[in-house]
Amino acid sequence: MSERTFRIWRGNPQDGGDFVEYTIDVQTGMVVLDCIHEIQKQHAPDLACRWNCKAGKCGSCSMEINGKPALSCMTRMNTFEEGETITVQPLKTFPVIRDLTNDVSWNYQQNKRIRPFAPRPRDPDGEHRMMQEDVDRVQEFRKCIECFLCQDMCHILRDRETQQNFAGPRFMVRLASLDMHPLDTDDRIQEVRDESGSGLCNITRCCTEACPEHINITDNAIIPLKERVVDRFYDPLMWLMRKLKPGNSREKTTVE
Amino acid sequence: MTTTTSATESRFGPRQGQKPQGGHVSAPLTTQRSDPWQIGPLLTLLGFGSFVVYVTFRAFQGLDYYSAPYLSPFYSPLVYANPEYYSGSPTFHALLGNLPAEALTMWQQMIAWLPLALPLSPAFFILIFPASFRGTCYYYRKAYYRSVVGSPAGCTVCPIAQGTYQGETRLLLIQNLHRYAMYFAVAFIFILGYDGWLSLWMPVDAQGASWVAGGGDPATYQFGFGVGSVVMMLNVVFLGGYTFGCHSWRHMIGGRLNRFASSSGETGLSYAVWKMTSWLNERHMLFAWVSLFWVMFTDFYIWAVCNGWITDLNSWSQTAAIGQ
Ligand code: SF4
Ligand code: SF4
Ligand code: FES
Ligand code: FES
Numbered sequence: 351m352s353e354r355t356f357r358i359w360r361g362n363p364q365d366g367g368d369f370v371e372y373t374i375d376v377q378t379g380m381v382v383l384d385c386i387h388e389i390q391k392q393h394a395p396d397l398a399c400r401w402n403c404k405a406g407k408c409g410s411c412s413m414e415i416n417g418k419p420a421l422s423c424m425t426r427m428n429t430f431e432e433g434e435t436i437t438v439q440p441l442k443t444f445p446v447i448r449d450l451t452n453d454v455s456w457n458y459q460q461n462k463r464i465r466p467f468a469p470r471p472r473d474p475d476g477e478h479r480m481m482q483e484d485v486d487r488v489q490e491f492r493k494c495i496e497c498f499l500c501q502d503m504c505h506i507l508r509d510r511e512t513q514q515n516f517a518g519p520r521f522m523v524r525l526a527s528l529d530m531h532p533l534d535t536d537d538r539i540q541e542v543r544d545e546s547g548s549g550l551c552n553i554t555r556c557c558t559e560a561c562p563e564h565i566n567i568t569d570n571a572i573i574p575l576k577e578r579v580v581d582r583f584y585d586p587l588m589w590l591m592r593k594l595k596p597g598n599s600r601e602k603t604t605v606e
Numbered sequence: 607m608t609t610t611t612s613a614t615e616s617r618f619g620p621r622q623g624q625k626p627q628g629g630h631v632s633a634p635l636t637t638q639r640s641d642p643w644q645i646g647p648l649l650t651l652l653g654f655g656s657f658v659v660y661v662t663f664r665a666f667q668g669l670d671y672y673s674a675p676y677l678s679p680f681y682s683p684l685v686y687a688n689p690e691y692y693s694g695s696p697t698f699h700a701l702l703g704n705l706p707a708e709a710l711t712m713w714q715q716m717i718a719w720l721p722l723a724l725p726l727s728p729a730f731f732i733l734i735f736p737a738s739f740r741g742t743c744y745y746y747r748k749a750y751y752r753s754v755v756g757s758p759a760g761c762t763v764c765p766i767a768q769g770t771y772q773g774e775t776r777l778l779l780i781q782n783l784h785r786y787a788m789y790f791a792v793a794f795i796f797i798l799g800y801d802g803w804l805s806l807w808m809p810v811d812a813q814g815a816s817w818v819a820g821g822g823d824p825a826t827y828q829f830g831f832g833v834g835s836v837v838m839m840l841n842v843v844f845l846g847g848y849t850f851g852c853h854s855w856r857h858m859i860g861g862r863l864n865r866f867a868s869s870s871g872e873t874g875l876s877y878a879v880w881k882m883t884s885w886l887n888e889r890h891m892l893f894a895w896v897s898l899f900w901v902m903f904t905d906f907y908i909w910a911v912c913n914g915w916i917t918d919l920n921s922w923s924q925t926a927a928i929g930q
Contacts, residue, residue, distance in 0.1 A: 359629040417639030439629050
């Protein structure tokens, strides 16, 4: 058991806000979210924060801890130095509602822009069949818990004024999971470039560093999508091949 | 079914034009992180910097790139040998033999205004290929966007340039040609592999003595191996690990497909290659650095042997010693 100091941002967009310090006793095994609950109990019952599962699976307890986006329910207290003051802030990228809570609804709008799964017709016996090797790749993407830590971390959404032109890493993951799906028939490459802004990502990999599900966002979702965009729009040889032999370059590619 | 977006939905970004709240900062290079995030980009800069300085020096030097039977990777494939600067150029090793005298005169006229005499180094024709491969590599792009341009220098560190951000659209669309650099890089693996093979064959003269600088064309070649052969072969292994973990390679050999398995569940060659590539791809950064260091070391080793700073332990000198 030891005494720990927290600097927590308190406030709202109307009245502004500032950091407030709280000191509590921390027991072995506690995570940051436990400490926030302890602070609510002892000092600040009106401190706003979001949480749900406390098991790293619902994705609601995202905040910034010592400047890094993290799930507060999965950040153990023993990962900090003895005597280190722990700074806790709401996410930077999305509008603050109050204290540690953000309005992340922009993400749901992005999600709606993506055309849904469009499977090929069922086999004659009424089944959809796919091989394990073919779905392995998309299964990685299904681990996403929509915590939006990657969205918060991405410098395009976080710090750039062209942010509205980029759907963000979470939705590149979703697009990859659809575009690489063995049953999907929709052609999404134009959308990947023009609607979702794949060209804006400069593959600096912060999203991958943030992901609590360890999805290899940049290497397995974004870069493969960028390569598919190159096939379609930037590779002169591919263009020539499509002209000479239409419909053969990639199963899903509809030729312009 | 298609969901269309209303104009308002797509127009507004995440913070809808507000300044950051929540105690966040926005000035260039500021962050709330308390860990020493600067170390990563600084080490990268140092690593790159020393490599660029070393390679530039060695390429411009145009000397000491061949010590029989080892050829420096910076000079491979050796297009021509330049007798002007190295009397012992391995003419027999060069694809086009000696550099024609006219070309040399032309070059000297071109650089006459320079205060120092630059050799027309065969390395210039070679280094352009690996340079364009590494320069457009997805890993190196990350590395220099972070450590050179600060876009961003570290995660949650505010970017240096605060103007309109275009990412890899516009000017940087050129990065999309990475796969073309990759095709050449794959060819280089075979070329360097061939050099590795040649490093087992010591050129000797009619009397059976090792080829020395200025010794003309060798009479024959004698099989053996030395520390230099091992250094050169490891170079091929590391460069291969780097090249065959390339994202564009991974895409071309299988990643572009959505179905690897046939309807009976059989997966073919492209799946196997794709799996192996994915293993290397996960270690792409590691191979990028190891191969960068090793190619530099290979060149240095040969440079050092040329100058007698290091004596190459090898089977040829052993047999020569026993024979005496
Ligand atoms: S890799 Fe791309 S999507 Fe991920 S954080 Fe960097 S810029 Fe954003
Ligand atoms: S991809 Fe990872 S970081 Fe991004 S929302 Fe999903 S789980 Fe969270
Ligand atoms: S509370 Fe559910 S992920 Fe943290
Ligand atoms: S060599 Fe690094 S991605 Fe191609």
